Amino acid sequence: MKKLLLATVGLVAMGMAAPASAADLAARPYTKAPPPVVALAYDWSGFYIGANGGWGSSRNCWGIVPVAGAVIPDGCLSRSGGLVGGQVGYRWQASQFVFGLEAQGDWANLRGSHVSVFNPAFTTGVNVNGLGLFTGQIGYAWNAALLYLKGGAAVTSNSAFINTTLGGVGIASASSTRWGGTVGVGFEYGFAPNWSAGIEYDHLFMGNANNSFSVVNPLLAGALNRISQDVDMVTLRVNYRFGGPVVARY
Numbered sequence: 001m002k003k004l005l006l007a008t009v010g011l012v013a014m015g016m017a018a019p020a021s022a023a024d025l026a027a028r029p030y031t032k033a034p035p036p037v038v039a040l041a042y043d044w045s046g047f048y049i050g051a052n053g054g055w056g057s058s059r060n061c062w063g064i065v066p067v068a069g070a071v072i073p074d075g076c077l078s079r080s081g082g083l084v085g086g087q088v089g090y091r092w093q094a095s096q097f098v099f100g101l102e103a104q105g106d107w108a109n110l111r112g113s114h115v116s117v118f119n120p121a122f123t124t125g126v127n128v129n130g131l132g133l134f135t136g137q138i139g140y141a142w143n144a145a146l147l148y149l150k151g152g153a154a155v156t157s158n159s160a161f162i163n164t165t166l167g168g169v170g171i172a173s174a175s176s177t178r179w180g181g182t183v184g185v186g187f188e189y190g191f192a193p194n195w196s197a198g199i200e201y202d203h204l205f206m207g208n209a210n211n212s213f214s215v216v217n218p219l220l221a222g223a224l225n226r227i228s229q230d231v232d233m234v235t236l237r238v239n240y241r242f243g244g245p246v247v248a249r250y
Contacts, residue, residue: 048240081111085105085106111128199235
């Protein structure tokens with residue numbers, strides 16, 4: 001009985017000491033919550049200037065316009081060559097949509113010729129010396145990637161010529177500046193806070209224009225030449241943007 005009493009007293013004493021031992025433990029140190037993750041978002045807003053270069057192709061169809069009567073078809077020709085130039089513009093971004101205005105100018109060397117169907121003694125041809133685009137843009141951005149459509153006005157500087165088929169002697173020439181429309185699509189990627197590079201395709205609809213030459217038209221005296229024009233161009237572009245750097249997005 002004495003042993004049982006001592007054991008009971010010992011258990012009660014241990015139970016009373018346990019809370020005190022727990023109270024003596026050091027408090028858990030306070031740990032500050034980690035800061036929220038910050039994602040860097042590319043901002044396409046701002047003025048930019050850049051350079052471009054690539055390839056172009058121009059298709060022309062000739063027609064003879066006599067003083068009286070219907071236009072006489074005289075065959076078509078295509079030619080391709082290099083392009084190099086620059087562009088300047090401004091973009092502003094709203095959420096993931098990007099809007100912009102741009103002016104582009106390129107030196108070109110698209111020269112081609114063909115033997116006249118109407119009078120094979122002569123060869124006719126056109127050279128595109130330069131072109132310009134004045135367009136609006138609308139695009140969709142995935143951070144530093146931008147896909148956009150563009151459209152607006154186009155202008156080309158051309159020279160037309162008529163040579164003898166035998167010997168290639170120049171007989172007549174004419175220069176013209178033509179206005180038309182353009183549509184295009186492009187992809188651009190921002191590889192640095194203010195630098196981007198991309199590729200763009202444009203089609204120019206230049207319509208028909210009547211041309212008079214420096215001398216009497218050797219193909220048909222008193223006639224004009226109606227020349228249609230369509231241009232396709234693919235260019236690689238590099239732009240420097242003067243807007244702000246990438247911005248934090250939480």
